[in-house]
Amino acid sequence: MQRIGFIVLPGFQMLSVSSLSVFELANWEIGEPAYHVHLLSETGGSIRSSVGISVATEPFDNRNFDTLMVGGSAVAGALTLGVIKFLRRGLRRSRRVASTCTGAFVLAEAGLLDGRRATTHWHRARELQARFPKVKVEEDRIFITDGPVWTSAGMTAGIDLALAMIEQDLGADVARSVARQLVVYHRRAGGQSQFSALLELEPKSDRIQSALAYAKRNLTSKLTVKQLASAAHLSPRQFSRAFRAETGQSPAKAVENLRVETARLMMEQSRHSIDVIAQQTGFADRYRMRRAFLRAFGQPPQVIRRNARAELAA
Structure with missing residues (x-):
């Protein structure tokens, strides 16, 4: 015992x-x-x-x-x-x-x-x-x-x-x-982060929520303001104004946060290469993803993966 x-x-x-x-x-x-x-x-x-x-x-x-x-x-x-x-x-x-x-x-x-x-x-x-x-x-x-x-x-x-x-x-x-x-998760969805990009945005209207859900499903796309506005059934100008008013972020920054969150989860839980993860999360290449990781976490993707593997080994 x-x-x-x-x-x-x-x-x-x-x-x-x-x-x-x-x-x-x-x-x-x-x-x-x-x-x-x-x-x-x-x-x-x-x-x-x-x-x-x-x-x-x-x-x-x-x-x-x-x-x-x-x-x-x-x-x-x-x-x-x-x-x-x-x-x-x-x-x-x-x-x-x-x-x-x-x-x-x-x-x-x-x-x-x-x-x-x-x-x-x-x-x-x-x-x-x-x-x-x-x-x-x-x-x-x-x-x-x-x-x-x-x-x-x-x-x-x-x-x-x-x-x-x-x-x-x-x-x-x-x-x-x-x-x-x-009645809890064995392992919380979204990796081991305390934060969720979608929850942190807290959009108030169904239209902005729909646009974010669309972005989450289509991270490999370019996700322009025009695309997101179409998903929200708004004009690009109306969408940009409403999005910033409800979330406090620009659409581009919100999309980057969604991509970073998904990429981090893949870094921690998959064996995909960094190049593959960058492609699958819409960063296009590993260098753009690296810059986004440094902005979000202060660490490059390789360090995130190494720390996750060290925790698993421990």
Whole structure:
């Protein structure tokens, strides 16, 4: 049986511990206790959450945990020297150390993320990078595995992280069954990005939505304003004005974002060459795609693919 320890800090958010349900359901799915979950705090006892609900915790001791996890806290002074020491010891003794959401700040404060790739909630990612320059922050990832250290984005991304742990421990079939029980994706559509180009645009009218859906289906085409306007049943001038008013972007920029998102997914999940992916996503050649990747992610396609393969190998 694997022992899972989750460190609860005063003022934690209830959703941050939702990932523990993944381990509970994995036990149920295989019909035996593969995991034993422990809520931990420095002194033990009752710890109050941000909404006023308290949970019972066990105090830190000399037990070893296969997986040690931590969430964040909005309460000043919640992170103590005792917690930092416990995490540092955990990195030496545990197979995995992980954080959910702003728990990445806790791991960074303990020095566990120095020189490692990590993520956190997109809203706090740049702050994490500024405060801890030794950390290689990737702000658009759902979760990242770098050696024994796992970090996830927003609180629900902790479920994605835990499902990946289940897959590593018990296999893809068990992880997929647990995801079905939770009514979530085994692997989120659109790769591991926190963002979706279509969702981020948030068009308000059916006509602009239809144009974007048309663009998504026809990325190999040139997708001129005239084509998109025709799909929206508007004149090119009306379409351009309405599109920018509803999305805050030009049609050309939106199409590039759709192409980049699709190309990234193909880079991560397929074995197609970079030239083939560039052709299939409408970039025409690898050099245009490379420039688009640098604008969107600050990294070229080769680095995106190498990182994805490194995560899969881990």
